[in-house]
Amino acid sequence: MHEAFDYALVDWSRAQFALTAMYHWVFVPLTLGLAFIIAIMETLYVSTGKEEWKRITKFWMILFGVNFAIGVATGIILEFEFGTNWSNYSWFVGDIFGAPLAIEGILAFFLESTFIAVMFFGWDKVSKKFHLAATWLTAFGANISALWILVANAWMQYPVGMHFNPDTARNEMGNFWEVFLSPVAVNKFLHTISSAYTLAAIFVIGVSAWYLLKKRHVVFAKKSIVVAATFGLVAILYTIVTGDGSAKQMARKQPMKFAAMEGLYHGTSGAGLVALGIVVDNQEDPDNENYKDFALKIEIPNLLSYMAYSDFNSFIPGVKDLMEGNAEQGIPPVMEKVARGKVAIQALTEYKLAKKAGNEEQMLLARAALEENFKYFGYGYFEKDPDALVPSVPISFYSFHIMVALGFWFLALMIIFLVLTFKGRLETSRFWLRMAIFSIPLAYIASQSGWVLAELGRQPWVIQDLMPTMAAVSQIDAGSVQTTFWLFLILFTALAIAEVRILTKQISIGPKDGGH
Amino acid sequence: MILKRILRFYYEGFRRMTWGRTLWTIILIKLFIMFAILKLFFFPDFLGTRFSSDEERSDYVIEQLTKKP
Numbered sequence: 139m140h141e142a143f144d145y146a147l148v149d150w151s152r153a154q155f156a157l158t159a160m161y162h163w164v165f166v167p168l169t170l171g172l173a174f175i176i177a178i179m180e181t182l183y184v185s186t187g188k189e190e191w192k193r194i195t196k197f198w199m200i201l202f203g204v205n206f207a208i209g210v211a212t213g214i215i216l217e218f219e220f221g222t223n224w225s226n227y228s229w230f231v232g233d234i235f236g237a238p239l240a241i242e243g244i245l246a247f248f249l250e251s252t253f254i255a256v257m258f259f260g261w262d263k264v265s266k267k268f269h270l271a272a273t274w275l276t277a278f279g280a281n282i283s284a285l286w287i288l289v290a291n292a293w294m295q296y297p298v299g300m301h302f303n304p305d306t307a308r309n310e311m312g313n314f315w316e317v318f319l320s321p322v323a324v325n326k327f328l329h330t331i332s333s334a335y336t337l338a339a340i341f342v343i344g345v346s347a348w349y350l351l352k353k354r355h356v357v358f359a360k361k362s363i364v365v366a367a368t369f370g371l372v373a374i375l376y377t378i379v380t381g382d383g384s385a386k387q388m389a390r391k392q393p394m395k396f397a398a399m400e401g402l403y404h405g406t407s408g409a410g411l412v413a414l415g416i417v418v419d420n421q422e423d424p425d426n427e428n429y430k431d432f433a434l435k436i437e438i439p440n441l442l443s444y445m446a447y448s449d450f451n452s453f454i455p456g457v458k459d460l461m462e463g464n465a466e467q468g469i470p471p472v473m474e475k476v477a478r479g480k481v482a483i484q485a486l487t488e489y490k491l492a493k494k495a496g497n498e499e500q501m502l503l504a505r506a507a508l509e510e511n512f513k514y515f516g517y518g519y520f521e522k523d524p525d526a527l528v529p530s531v532p533i534s535f536y537s538f539h540i541m542v543a544l545g546f547w548f549l550a551l552m553i554i555f556l557v558l559t560f561k562g563r564l565e566t567s568r569f570w571l572r573m574a575i576f577s578i579p580l581a582y583i584a585s586q587s588g589w590v591l592a593e594l595g596r597q598p599w600v601i602q603d604l605m606p607t608m609a610a611v612s613q614i615d616a617g618s619v620q621t622t623f624w625l626f627l628i629l630f631t632a633l634a635i636a637e638v639r640i641l642t643k644q645i646s647i648g649p650k651d652g653g654h
Numbered sequence: 655m656i657l658k659r660i661l662r663f664y665y666e667g668f669r670r671m672t673w674g675r676t677l678w679t680i681i682l683i684k685l686f687i688m689f690a691i692l693k694l695f696f697f698p699d700f701l702g703t704r705f706s707s708d709e710e711r712s713d714y715v716i717e718q719l720t721k722k723p
Contacts, residue, residue, distance in 0.1 A: 200673070207677035211685060218688075218697035225700035229715045258674070259667025307712040307719065487720040490713075609719060612700040622696050629687060636680055644673070 147616040148608045151223045154623040156593070158215045160586055161630035165209020165637070167585050170284055170331055171338020171373070172202045173277035177270075178365055184270045194358055195273075196261075197649035198342065201641060203258060208637045213287070215626065223619060227600055227610035232308030234300050234317060235290050242286035249279035284334075285327055292323035294601050295592070296391045302512055304489045304505060322387050326592075329380035332373050333588060336548055337581040339370025340574070343555055345645055347574035350565050358649050364559055371552040377545060382445065389446035389454070392602060394527065395595040397457045398534040400442055401430060405459035405467065408451045411441035415539070417532045428457065428528040457528055472517070472524055475603075479518030482511035516604045529597040537590040544584035551577055 176198050183191035217239070220228045228235070256264060256272035264272070293299075299316030300309040311317060343366045346359035389396045396402075401417055402409060415435035423429045440450040453467055463471030485507035492500035520527055551574065558564045564571075596602060600610040671678070701711045 203674065204677060207681050208684075210681065211688065214688060215692070218693055221699045221702070222697040223700075226715055226718050229701060229711060230719070255664060255667065259663060259670075263663060263666075304716075305712070306708065307715040483720050486716060490716055490720075613718070614700065618696070622692070625692070625696070629684075633680075633684065640673075640676065 144611075144613070144616060145608070147614070147619065148611050150616050150619040150623060151219075151611045152607060154223065154619055154626065155216070155219055157623060158212075158219065158626055158630070159593075160589070161626075161634065162209070162212045162216065163586065163589060164582065164634060165205055165212060166284070167334030167337040167582075168205045168341055169202065169209060169280055170334040171336070172198060172205065172341065173273075173280050174335060175338055175342055175366060175369055176202055177273045177277045178369060179362075180270050180273050182365070184266050190357065190361065193649050194361055197358070198362070199257065200644050201345075204640045204644060205637065206254070208633050208640070212630070212633070223612055223614065224600075224610050225612040227605060229308060230605055230610070231294075231601065232300075232303075232306070233311050234293055234297075234309050237311060237314075238286040238290045238317075242283050249275060249282070253279060281331055284331060288327045288330055289318055289323045291592075292320060292326045293317055294599075295326070295596055296320055296322040296387070297601055297604055302508070302515075304486055304508055305493070307486075321383075322391060325380055325383040325387050329377060329384045330588075332377040332380055333545075333585055335373035336370055336377055336545075337585050339366045339373055339552070340548060340577050340581040342366035343370065343551070344574045344576075344578040347571040348645070349648070351568060351571050351575075353565075355648050356565065360559065360564055363555055363564065367552050367555040367559065370548070371556060374545065374549045374552055378549070381542070381545065385445050386447070392596060393455055394457065394460050395529060395534065395591075396446065397455060397460060398529045398531045399538040399591060399595055400454075401432060401531050401535045402442070402454060402456040403429065403458050405453060405455040405464060405469075407443065407453045408440045409442040409446075409454040410437035410439045411445060412437050412535075412539075415535065417535055426525070428525050428531065430531045457531070461524065461528065472520075472527055475514045475517040476521050476524060478511040478514040479516060480521060481518075482508055482515040483518040485511065513603060516599060516601070516606050516609070519606050519609060520598075526598050529595050534591060534595040537587040537594070541584050541587040541591065544580050544587075548577065548581065548584070 176195055179191055179195040179198060182188075183195055220235075253272040253275040256269060257276055260269050260272065297309070298320050299311060299313040301312050302308075303310050317323070343363055346362040346366070349355045349359040385396070388399075397405075400409075400412055401415065403420075412432070413436045416433045417430045418433040420426070420429045420431040422431075442454055443452040444450045446452060446454055455464060455467060455469055459467065459469050461472050463469050463474070485504045489501055489504035489508060492498075492504055517527075554570055555564075555574065558567050558570060598606045598608070600607045668678075701714065705711045705714060
């Protein structure tokens, strides 16, 4: 532990951010996916001219509106927290984080807000085609909003395209395209939005299944299922493909997270993928909280190696290789990085002192040392507790496996619903209709698990290798963070209850030709 | 003329709202809590309110990042 940091403050700040981010993400994926499902339904209305599709579109648009209205602006709280609780971080990231968020605010939010008004107010005021265009633009606007935020998040996982300015203590963007098109950003965006589309598809199928079980709005429900299951099948297949892309990036850019999510301690060639496992304390070294073992595991041979490098025999470093080093594989021990991180931190101190003293020669020397070692800057905080560089293995392992298992369940569900539709057996398959309803909360669990893996799996970093979470927080009173944590819990819980109550009320009313 | 039509479009839209009124009430209450209570009383800009120049802010952050245990 680093005595210079108040860990109660760090923990409460983290808890508060996690709480608000997770609640925010309750609303976002349904907005992202349902917007496209509605756009497809309206396209069917405009192209076929059948009023039934208009009725279907309008109903799902109501549910979209409820979710959008309750979720809108919940993300702003995260920005409040950046400025108050995470001021060191906010300053350090400079315009790398600010630029994408500003673009999001100006471009996407206004695009989205403008066309949402046409979507809801414009049914009889604008032409069919203009209305349809507004619906599609709303969907794209929502997804563009997500793009910028995910680019910013990806930069935290894989910081590129910037240089650190020791005069301002800020990272400055050197190459926008390197930030925007980093392979981590591209994969993260595609994986996140496709998983959101899957969630929305399951939502539509689940709600429609409820109508079929109740024998209400049967035609409406069947048509909704056809659109949602087709869209969902494409979405879940793409989620799997992009998930594979994300895993490949993680193996290269965040190997510790990759090892933790598979509970891999000893690196090996031809590593197997643990399909099912129960993590327990390791009997060899039970005092080491980062060293776990499996009480039970079912492993698919060589699959982890393939997942990481498209080669069944490639070497995958384990936690121990990354901590202690593996000369044979060219992996340095972590203490080497710690030493270089310390040099970088010391160089920053010396640079500042030399600048104050007006010693240009010393400034140049310090700057050179800083630049040479900057990529290990964050490691300098871990001299006394290098074990803290290992994320929680049980959380990483379980969140990854829950996400993947549910992902394959959703794939099966989409296929089953399409088969039942084409065989004309939807109404009679009551078991599967119940499974669809049951899958709605599972879709949210899978979506949240993905974020748990992404964010807890990269601990202790807030910016990979550069800034540990503990160095990112503002020196404020832990008690005030605790107070706002409970305030947010009350506020967001009230919003979630309002969301569920209004949604269930609208669902029980069902589709009609009513207003907005 | 166009501006007038746009304003009328929004005015009519809001006036004819049925269930949407509940949502707008929720949105307005939420925004009030966020900006008039949370932001104002609980979430001041930490560096913005404590320091008057960017130089002071960067000095402070460097001090924070380089402090010894």
